Amino acid sequence: MKIRLLILLPLVAFAFTACQTPPPAATGAVGSSQDQGPVVLREGDQIRIAFPGSPNLDTQQTIRRDGRITLPLLGEYVVAGKTPGDLEKALLEAYANQIVSKELSVTVIQSVYPVFVSGAVMRPGKIMADRPLTALEAVMESGGFNDMKADKTRVTVIRNDGGQAKHFYLNLKAVLEGQSTEQFYLRPSDIVVVPERFSLF
Numbered sequence: 001m002k003i004r005l006l007i008l009l010p011l012v013a014f015a016f017t018a019c020q021t022p023p024p025a026a027t028g029a030v031g032s033s034q035d036q037g038p039v040v041l042r043e044g045d046q047i048r049i050a051f052p053g054s055p056n057l058d059t060q061q062t063i064r065r066d067g068r069i070t071l072p073l074l075g076e077y078v079v080a081g082k083t084p085g086d087l088e089k090a091l092l093e094a095y096a097n098q099i100v101s102k103e104l105s106v107t108v109i110q111s112v113y114p115v116f117v118s119g120a121v122m123r124p125g126k127i128m129a130d131r132p133l134t135a136l137e138a139v140m141e142s143g144g145f146n147d148m149k150a151d152k153t154r155v156t157v158i159r160n161d162g163g164q165a166k167h168f169y170l171n172l173k174a175v176l177e178g179q180s181t182e183q184f185y186l187r188p189s190d191i192v193v194v195p196e197r198f199s200l201f
Contacts, residue, residue, distance in 0.1 A: 041087065042080050042188060043067060044112035044128075049091070053101020060109065073098055084108060113188035117142040120150035120194045134183045136172050138192050151197040152176065157184065158191040 041047065043065050051057040061069040067080030074094055079087055084106040091104055110130060115138050118124045122143025127133075135157055139145060145152060152173035159166045174180040186192070 039083060039108060039111070040188075041082055041084065041108070042111075042113060045080075045108060046110040047079070047084075048107045048109055050105045050107070051095075051099060051101070052103055052105075054099050057095075057099070115186050115188070115190050115192065117192045117194070120146040120196050122146055129186070133186050135170055135186060135192050136175055136183070138186060139172070139194060145194060149196040151195045154195055156193045156195070157186065158193065159187060160189060 041063060043063050046060065046062045047069075048060040049058065049071070057072045059069075059071065063069055063080055067078050068076050069079055071077045071091075077094075082090065087106045088104060091106075092102060095104070096102075112128055112130045115127050115129055115133060116125070117127060117138050121139055122145075124142060127138055127141050129138075133141075135155060139155075153171045155170045155172050157168040157170065159168065168184065170184055171180065175182070
């Protein structure tokens with residue numbers, strides 16, 4: 001009887017430990033400012049386009065909801081969805097016969113983008129960010145954690161990457177308590193999910 005008991009105890013302990021194992025973190029998920037990708041222009045962004053050889057063409061505008069701006073000599077022009085570098089190349093081609101100096105620059109003055117926070121926070125919903133925003137800052141913008149329910153150790157960021165959902169698992173409790181200084185910066189349309197703590201009672 002003692003032999004059977006000794007065999008069963010390690011098995012029970014192993015099963016209990018396995019149930020407590022947190023989900024594996026995705027590559028670059030924990031406190032990483034990497035994997036941010038290139039800046040892509042979108043509606044609401046304010047950009048400046050400068051023509052060093054033709055300053056009369058210089059313009060500073062906010063990208064409209066249809067993704068367009070109005071450019072001198074060109075009229076309505078779609079810029080949303082392009083990186084600043086891509087837009088520079090496209091405009092050089094579009095202005096090829098109208099400017100002498102084959103150079104121009106596109107600068108993002110201000111970028112506004114949406115992120116979403118759901119779960120155990122005080123004010124879940126949509127946030128319009130006008131600066132680089134971390135997952136923890138997004139939670140604070142949503143009124144902070146609901147301390148009665150929130151599991152701060154298993155916060156998930158869901159990101160649409162090329163039509164596929166990527167999941168990043170973050171321990172924001174460690175950041176709040178000073179055990180970690182790493183930060184995870186959000187991309188436009190990221191969803192921050194704060195789960196509720198599991199309780200047997």
